[in-house]
Amino acid sequence: MHRRQFLQHSAAVAALPALAPLAAWTPGAGPLLQSARTPRQVTGDRLNGWLARFDRIGRTAGGINRVAYSEADLAGRAFTLELYTQSGLTARVDAAGNIIARVPGTDPSLPPILMGSHVDSVTDGGNFDGPVGSFAAIEVARTLAEQRRRLAHPLEVVVWQNEEGGTIGSKITVGLLTDADLDKVARSGKTVREGIGLIGGDVARLREARRTRGDIACYFELHIEQGGLLEKANRQIGVVEGIVGLRWFEVTITGFANHAGATPMDQRQDAMLAAAKFTVAVNEAIRGEPGRQVATVGRVNVTPNTTNVIPGQVVLTVDLRDLDQGTIDRFTQRFEQLGREIGAATQTTFRFAQVVNSTPAISDPRLLQAIETSASSLGLTHQRMPSGAGHDAQEVAHIAPMAMIFVPSVGGISHSPKEFSRAADITNGANVLLNAVVTADAALR
Structure with missing residues (x-):
């Protein structure tokens, strides 16, 4: 100093x-x-x-x-x-x-x-x-x-x-x-x-x-x-x-912002809905296998974050940890696959960026x-x-x-x-x- x-x-x-x-x-x-x-x-x-x-x-x-x-x-x-x-x-x-x-x-x-x-x-x-x-x-x-x-x-x-x-x-x-x-x-x-x-x-x-x-x-x-x-x-x-190894992702989910009252439910590209589905899917994937692995969706930023507008973009974080590097790599691939599947179902796109990657x-x-x-x-x-x-x-x-x-x-x-x-x-x-x-x-x- x-x-x-x-x-x-x-x-x-x-x-x-x-x-x-x-x-x-x-x-x-x-x-x-x-x-x-x-x-x-x-x-x-x-x-x-x-x-x-x-x-x-x-x-x-x-x-x-x-x-x-x-x-x-x-x-x-x-x-x-x-x-x-x-x-x-x-x-x-x-x-x-x-x-x-x-x-x-x-x-x-x-x-x-x-x-x-x-x-x-x-x-x-x-x-x-x-x-x-x-x-x-x-x-x-x-x-x-x-x-x-x-x-x-x-x-x-x-x-x-x-x-x-x-x-x-x-x-x-x-x-x-x-x-x-x-x-x-x-x-x-x-x-x-x-x-x-x-x-x-x-x-x-x-x-x-x-x-x-x-x-x-x-x-x-x-x-x-x-x-x-x-x-x-x-x-x-x-x-x-x-x-444990630590891998942090920033996941950007892009949909289309539109009027909340004038857009029919079957015509929406709701990034928040996709984010919610992804959050649940991450939890279920981690809990679906025996072991000490953990994953957390810890931060969510919504745009435009307004009551009467369908969210057009969500940026969230995923914190993935385990003592085995193979487990971390496998769940990384699984989360990316979940993003593709949920994106196709909700007409949104998922982009994954690793921001921290520490090996066990x-x-x-x-x-x-x-x-x-x-x-x-x-x-x-x-x-x-x-x-x-x-x-x-x-x-x-x-x-x-x-x-x-x-x-x-x-x-x-x-x-x-x-x-x-x-x-x-x-x-x-x-x-x-x-x-x-x-x-x-x-x-x-």
Whole structure:
């Protein structure tokens, strides 16, 4: 972030109580405070205190609004940079706009272990989706330094930019963002291209932010579950076996706008009728096969959207997800076929455009074992489960082993102002992350 912007948006955090700075520590300055077999513990009160203060940034009557590149997002990033500094981490903003801090390891030949998440939000969202994993990663790095534990691998703490708008920061890092993507408009009204410059990145130097296979030892991400499986099973930790593939379509249905009173029913080309039939057909197709696949028609824009005019055009979105790529491809073809059939029956045309396409990501078995070993050593109940939501870990999986840790969401609620995870669960998740990183450091050497 540019210095002027940082100072401008630091007002949101200036009045907050400052953290005591982390005392400097030099490798080899003293013995480890804990044996390798003793589970390590973060300072849970500190971590949850950060989250409580962060809740003030972007809070509106409708919920948290820290959408990417907005004033609240800039203030949230300023708060996060302050946490890095107070935790003894030297952060930088890379060309993509991601915030990164690196702790050197004892073996300079090894690639880094990454951990992190994001701090931007959806419109009218909650305070836990993203910040839990971002602040826990900062807390883990701080705890390791306080406990005088230096890993063999370098350790990097990353806060990805604009996760909610399509995992933009991590896509740039792995080389999956196109020039066309840069001109897409975020919920703040700014294009991705504009936003990158606003948060301190540089579109002209995006290649400098690229990582390739072999550059990263592994990636861990702690996150709230965004579902109710853990709560229902009364488990404390979710061990994410994979992240579903995500494919978003924008479907444009074109009919003919005409007078609602003067046009006979059998002479209409009603785009809204076609959209309604298609919505039902998508639901029935998904439910007609066994499996965990899901699809949602989530946004509908009608033109001219007038009481006494037959809709001439409808633009709707379809969100399709599954852990199996073949299932996603098959349902993509099925939806397009349904569009052709419904279009012929209603005298309308369907045009499909893919706007987001993320492939499923399967977690690395060694990292899953590290998470399970850590949870067990802490006496925490756990279970394996898929992630039905997309995450930055899904993009990192293109170039490096990854795994995710889930903590329960009360009521299974997320992307809502009612989103909430208990402080004890957040602390548990951070403790699992801490010990999993230490375990993976040894296992991957």
